[in-house]
Amino acid sequence: MRLLGVAIVFCLAALPAIGLDQPITFQPVSDQPYWQTPELVIDSADYDTLILKIESKQNGTAKLFWMNHYDMQFNQPKSTWFSVKAGTHDYYLNIASQNQYWMGWIKGLLLYPEFDSKSITINEANIIKGNIFTNIMSGWQEFWGPKGRLIIGSTINTMQSSYLFGRSIFVYIYWMIGIFSVFFLLKKIKKLLLQKQKLSFELLFNRAGKVVVGTIIFFWCLLELNTMYNNWQMARMDFPLIGKTIDEQRTLVNTGDFYQFMLFCEKYISPEADFDYSIPPVYNDIKARFYLYPRKITKEADFLVVYDKDPEKEQVNRYKPWKTFRQGAYIAKKR
Amino acid sequence: MLFLNVIVVILVPLIFGLFLLSLFIGKKSDIFFFWEKLALAFPLGLGFLVLLMFLMASAKIPLTFSNIILAAGLIILFIVVTCCPRLKSPYLNVGIPEINIKRFSLLEIILTSLITFKVIYVYFASIVKPLIDVDAFNYYSIVAKGIFFEKTFFTPYLWEFIHDKPLFPYLAQGWAFIGLGTINDALFKILTPTLFLCLLVISYSALRKYYPGKYCLLATFLLSSLPFLVFHVATAYADFTITFYYTIASIYLFLFMKEFHLKNQEKADANLVVALLFLGLTIWTKRAGIVLVGINVFVLLAFLAAYRKTIDLKKLIIPCLLFFLILLPWLVHGQAYAIINTLKAIVGIGGGKAVEAVASTPVVENKAGVMCAIFLNKLFLYADWHLLWLLFLTTLIFFYKRVSGKPLVFLLVIILLGVSAIFVQFGTGEMFKWLIDGTLLDRLVMVSTPLALYFCAEVVIPSLKDNSLAIVTHASAKSKKGS
Numbered sequence: 001m002r003l004l005g006v007a008i009v010f011c012l013a014a015l016p017a018i019g020l021d022q023p024i025t026f027q028p029v030s031d032q033p034y035w036q037t038p039e040l041v042i043d044s045a046d047y048d049t050l051i052l053k054i055e056s057k058q059n060g061t062a063k064l065f066w067m068n069h070y071d072m073q074f075n076q077p078k079s080t081w082f083s084v085k086a087g088t089h090d091y092y093l094n095i096a097s098q099n100q101y102w103m104g105w106i107k108g109l110l111l112y113p114e115f116d117s118k119s120i121t122i123n124e125a126n127i128i129k130g131n132i133f134t135n136i137m138s139g140w141q142e143f144w145g146p147k148g149r150l151i152i153g154s155t156i157n158t159m160q161s162s163y164l165f166g167r168s169i170f171v172y173i174y175w176m177i178g179i180f181s182v183f184f185l186l187k188k189i190k191k192l193l194l195q196k197q198k199l200s201f202e203l204l205f206n207r208a209g210k211v212v213v214g215t216i217i218f219f220w221c222l223l224e225l226n227t228m229y230n231n232w233q234m235a236r237m238d239f240p241l242i243g244k245t246i247d248e249q250r251t252l253v254n255t256g257d258f259y260q261f262m263l264f265c266e267k268y269i270s271p272e273a274d275f276d277y278s279i280p281p282v283y284n285d286i287k288a289r290f291y292l293y294p295r296k297i298t299k300e301a302d303f304l305v306v307y308d309k310d311p312e313k314e315q316v317n318r319y320k321p322w323k324t325f326r327q328g329a330y331i332a333k334k335r
Numbered sequence: 336m337l338f339l340n341v342i343v344v345i346l347v348p349l350i351f352g353l354f355l356l357s358l359f360i361g362k363k364s365d366i367f368f369f370w371e372k373l374a375l376a377f378p379l380g381l382g383f384l385v386l387l388m389f390l391m392a393s394a395k396i397p398l399t400f401s402n403i404i405l406a407a408g409l410i411i412l413f414i415v416v417t418c419c420p421r422l423k424s425p426y427l428n429v430g431i432p433e434i435n436i437k438r439f440s441l442l443e444i445i446l447t448s449l450i451t452f453k454v455i456y457v458y459f460a461s462i463v464k465p466l467i468d469v470d471a472f473n474y475y476s477i478v479a480k481g482i483f484f485e486k487t488f489f490t491p492y493l494w495e496f497i498h499d500k501p502l503f504p505y506l507a508q509g510w511a512f513i514g515l516g517t518i519n520d521a522l523f524k525i526l527t528p529t530l531f532l533c534l535l536v537i538s539y540s541a542l543r544k545y546y547p548g549k550y551c552l553l554a555t556f557l558l559s560s561l562p563f564l565v566f567h568v569a570t571a572y573a574d575f576t577i578t579f580y581y582t583i584a585s586i587y588l589f590l591f592m593k594e595f596h597l598k599n600q601e602k603a604d605a606n607l608v609v610a611l612l613f614l615g616l617t618i619w620t621k622r623a624g625i626v627l628v629g630i631n632v633f634v635l636l637a638f639l640a641a642y643r644k645t646i647d648l649k650k651l652i653i654p655c656l657l658f659f660l661i662l663l664p665w666l667v668h669g670q671a672y673a674i675i676n677t678l679k680a681i682v683g684i685g686g687g688k689a690v691e692a693v694a695s696t697p698v699v700e701n702k703a704g705v706m707c708a709i710f711l712n713k714l715f716l717y718a719d720w721h722l723l724w725l726l727f728l729t730t731l732i733f734f735y736k737r738v739s740g741k742p743l744v745f746l747l748v749i750i751l752l753g754v755s756a757i758f759v760q761f762g763t764g765e766m767f768k769w770l771i772d773g774t775l776l777d778r779l780v781m782v783s784t785p786l787a788l789y790f791c792a793e794v795v796i797p798s799l800k801d802n803s804l805a806i807v808t809h810a811s812a813k814s815k816k817g818s
Contacts, residue, residue, distance in 0.1 A: 148718055156468060156570065157774045159563050161718040168716040174725070206798070209733025213795055216729060217553070220722045224449075224560040227718070231456050231565075238463045246519050250465050290472045290520075294484045296492050 021128040022047065026111055033117040034110055042106040042127060044068065048096035049130035049138060050109070053123040055088040060115035061146045064093060068104040077101055082145050084113065084120065094130050094138035097165040139164050149230045162226060173219050181212045250291075257326070258284050258307065262291040264325045265305055274301035278311040304332040337515065341522055344514035345529055347407065349373070352380025354411045358418050359612065359657070363605035371540035374533040375609065378579065381526065382616035382661075385506040389664055397486035400513050446552040450535060453559040458528045460569040466520040471571035475504045480518055482509030501665065503619040504573040524571055530579045531568045535559055538789060541586050546796045554792035558785055563719035563777055574778045577620040581627050582785040584613035585749055588631055589793075592638050592742035595646075604650055611654040615661030626760075627782065630752045638745050706761055709770055719777050720784055723791075730791045737794050746790050753783040 022042065026035040050064070062084050065074035078101045080093060095102045113120050128134065148162035148169075161168045188207050192199060241249050251259045269275055271294045279285040288305065289297055304311060304319040307329045311319070319332035353376040357364070364372065387406055388398055396402055439447070466476055474496055481493040488497065488505060497505060511523035535555050542551040559565070567575040587610035594603035614631055618624040639646055714724040731738055731747075738747060757779045761770045769775035 151566070156470075156566075156572070158713065158777045159566065159718040161716065170716050170722075173722070174715075177722075177725070205733060209729070210799065212729050212733060213726065216722050216726050217557070220557060220560070220726075223718075223721045227560065227562050227721075228452070230562075231453075231460075235456065235459060235463075238460070241464050246465060246521060249521060253465055253467050286469055286473045290466075290477045290480060293477060293480050 021051075021126040024109070024125045024127055026052075026109070026122040026125055028117070034112040035117070035120075035122055036111075037109045037125075040106055040108055044096065044102050044104060044106050047106075047127045047129060048094055048102065049128050049134050050093045050095060051124075051126045051128060051134065052091045052093070052111075053088065053125070054084060054091060055121045055123055056084050056086055056113075057119040058115060059086050060084050060113060061150065062111055062113040062120075064095070065110040065112065066095075066102070067107050068101075069107060070104050071101075072107060074108075074110045081147055082141060088123065090137075092134050092137035092141055094135055094142075094165070096130075097135075097138070098142060098163070099166060135165075143169070149233060151234060169223075173223070177212070177215050177219055180215045180218075181208070184211045184215065254287070255284075257329070258287070259291070261307055261325050261329050262288065264323070265292055265295075265331060268323050268331055269295050269303050269305075271295060273303060274298040275303040275305050276301045276315065277305040277307075278309045278315060279305065279307045280309045302334050306330050306332060337517075337519070337522065340515045340517075341525055344511050344523075344525055345377070347404065347514065348380035348384050348510075349377045350380065351384055351407050351411065352376030352378070354414045355379055355383055358414045359608050360605045361418065363601055366602045366605050368540045368543070370536050374536035374540070375583075377533050378530055378583065378616075379612060381507060381510075381530075382503070382580070382613075382619065384510055385503050385619060386661065386664060388506045388510065389502055389668075392487045392489060393664070393668065395487075398482055398509065398513065399486055400516065403510070403513065440549060443549050443552055446549070446556045450552070450556050450559045453565065454528070454532055454535070457531050457565055457568050458525075461524040461528045462522050464521055466524075466571055468570045468572060474500070475508055475573065476520065476523075476571055478505040479508030479512055479523070482506070483512040483518060499622070501619045501621060501624065503616070504571075504576060504621075507576070508571065520571075524569065527568045527571075527575055530576065531565075534579055534582065534785065537583055537586065538785065541590060541789070542792055542796070544590075546792075550792070550796045550799065554788065554796070557721075557723075558788050561720055561723065561784060561788075563781060564784060567778075567781065572778075573621045574781055577617060577624055577627070578782045578785065580613050580617040580620050581624070581631075581782055582789075584610050584617055585631060585746070585786050586610075586789055587613065588635060588749075589742065589746045589789075592745055595642065596742045600650075604654075607651070608654045608657065611658040612661070615658045618662060619665060623779065623782065626756050627753065630749060630756065634745050634749050634752070637748070638742070641741070702762065702767070706758065706770065709773075709776065710758070713773075713776055714780065717777070719780075723784060723788055726791050727787050730794045734794045734798055737798060743790070743793060746786070746793065750783055750787050750790055753786070754780070 024037050024040065026037055028034075029036050054062075060083075061081060063079050063081050065079045067074055067078065071078065078099065080095055080098045082091060082093060084091070111122065130138070143162050143164050145163070148160040161170055163169065164172060185204075185208050188211065189199065189204070192203075192207075197203075241252060244252070247259070247263065250262075265275075269292070274296045275292065276299060277285060277288055277297065279288055284307065288307075292305070300318070303322075304315055311332070315332075318334060320335050322331050322333035324330040353372070356372060356376050356379060360367075367375070384403070384407065387410070388403060391402065391406060392398055396406075466472060478488055478493050478496050481490065482488050482505065485493070488494070488502070488509070507526055508523060511526055512518055515522055535558060538558055539551050539555040542554055564575065564578070567578075587606045591603050591606040591610055594600075594606055610631075614628055618628050639648075639651075714720065737743065757776070760766050760779070761776070766775060
């Protein structure tokens with residue numbers, strides 16, 4: 001009976017959403033890996049939650065970007081990140097609670113799946129004023145979302161915590177530690193008073209210290225359970241690497257056909273030779289130095305390794321294409 | 336075959352380290368637990384293998400597997416022939432202790448299982464995939480690959496990557512490639528998870544000498560759970576390595592102070608030898624080691640000054656000599672300027688490079704405020720350290736009496752100076768821009784985190800049993816070590 005009562009209250013609480021929802025349409029953008037809405041005029045103060053029904057063929061993550069009348073561009077600060085599961089699922093995004101830049105008039109939305117965009121379909125999209133049900137669902141999905149769980153490029157320098165309603169989970173934990181500590185300390189004091197013990201400041205301070213440390217360790221263990229779940233997710237992502245040769249593993253951990261191209265270069269450039277390169281910066285250029293060693297990188301080398309980046313004019317003058325791996329990826333030799 | 340090679344990569348430093356420990360602390364070896372000795376032997380052996388490789392390369396001896404094994408073998412032979420017969424209780428004669436799982440409580444079984452899972456995860460995450468960390472490619476592993484091919488690191492091309500960085504990461508990774516006999520950039524990461532295992536064993540042992548097992552296991556479990564530390568173990572960066580060597584050095588330095596305070600001269604001496612050996616190796620791991628070693632030396636001098644009436648300075652000569660001998664090759668080989676450069680960079684009066692960096696540093700009006708905000712945010716609201724820094728603060732507040740007593744106050748000073756040094760570096764040096772872009776702070780803080788946790792354990796555990804100290808004697812701890 002009580003459960004039924006709770007369910008009725010829950011449904012009633014969710015009613016406003018039915019009345020105020022505003023359907024919107026996401027369409028795939030031709031030749032681009034994302035989905036976008038036509039121009040919108042939505043008051044962010046009235047509509048804070050987006051509900052998406054997405055059909056996906058694979059697990060992954062997606063980013064939702066928006067533009068408002070203050071900033072008519074889709075960019076990283078005005079975005080929110082969430083997990084997408086294989087199959088058809090509803091995704092609740094209480095954007096206002098997750099990002100402070102959900103403000104003013106919302107002029108457009110863009111959904112960018114961080115995997116093959118052709119493998120998803122957005123069946124339905126509604127923007128609503130959130131209610132208790134959508135808030136709980138949004139918080140739940142945000143907590144189990146990618147932020148604080150997935151190892152991303154910069155994680156080598158820092159590790160995000162899990163988030164709930166746009167705040168680090170630690171904020172809630174500190175509150176809970178405070179409340180639990182006070183509660184248990186009061187219980188201890190009551191017990192001491194019942195035992196008619198004399199309460200000195202030193203005794204209370206000592207007891208308080210133990211209670212707070214105990215509470216911290218309890219919540220530490222809960223956090224560690226959360227981390228172990230993350231560890232398991234990361235380990236699962238690495239399972240396909242088990243039993244593979246080192247070359248097969250390197251192929252899998254590199255993007256596209258980069259490592260296959262490195263093997264191609266190893267085959268044609270002798271170990272004693274030097275090489276120059278035209279490879280897009282940040283990652284692959286650095287990796288090429290390692291993979292192709294003992295071939296050393298020098299300017300004015302005998303060979304030029306080109307991978308998805310047009311050589312500079314000077315390099316074009318000095319080298320001519322020699323062995324082609326594919327269009328845009330080839331070895332050039334000194335003229 | 337590759338599996339056997341992995342075993343060789345681990346076993347050679349372990350055996351080398353066992354004999355070196357036998358040489359350095361042989362007579363006093365019974366003050367260390369069996370597993371503690373193994374956990375000390377591996378990193379010590381690895382460190383001295385690095386020194387040996389450095390000396391061989393300096394003498395133009397090619398760094399091949401057979402040459403390295405021969406050189407290490409000759410040193411072992413020297414130890415066996417000249418030293419072992421004179422030792423009263425040879426280090427190597429200690430038997431493997433019996434492990435009786437039935438004597439474990441449920442809590443201990445759960446904690447041991449959780450620690451074991453974490454260790455398995457760390458090994459898995461390290462060696463399941465090839466190298467993916469960009470800086471490791473760019474700085475360390477390419478030199479290691481070069482050592483494998485060129486059999487030396489004294490080539491102009493490789494020196495471009497080394498510059499003025501200490502040589503431990505290059506040579507340790509180089510040893511891994513040489514031991515494996517191939518360039519396998521997945522398996523060569525086996526060294527860091529083994530160091531992680533050693534860290535857990537040493538941390539547990541250091542506490543277990545004084546306190547009941549379940550509390551020591553709990554502290555070890557908390558140590559094994561630090562997410563950022565665990566993540567770095569599986570990379571080929573140098574940050575975990577420096578954290579490891581510095582933590583071990585600092586723990587044994589504290590144990591020296593503790594035993595000296597308790598008037599156990601023999602134990603104090605042995606702990607000081609271990610502390611200074613690891614402190615010497617810390618300087619080989621990363622440039623930041625210079626500052627950290629400076630802090631520990633400063634605190635040691637402060638301790639000696641505080642106990643000047645009871646201390647026998649003659650007993651410090653050999654440990655100090657060992658410390659300087661470890662530093663000597665690095666200093667002699669033209670790396671002394673690295674110390675000057677590092678110190679200049681810290682105080683912001685560096686050469687051209689540092690000035691360039693300062694020039695590109697964003698202009699911020701309230702620098703101290705920004706630093707505090709980022710510092711607090713990173714320490715308390717990120718997942719790097721779970722609740723460590725809250726626990727540390729709580730410990731300082733609620734157990735202030737114990738914290739301010741000797742010798743714990745010296746350990747506290749080491750931690751506080753370590754954290755303050757980060758502040759000074761970001762505040763006055765070239766590194767402020769790296770605070771803003773978030774690329775360095777967490778890694779620098781990592782160095783002090785295991786020590787902060789150890790400090791909390793040292794403060795809190797004795798206070799758990801009412802107001803009295805729950806110290807159990809070493810003898811009773813040893814009798815229970817089977818469990």
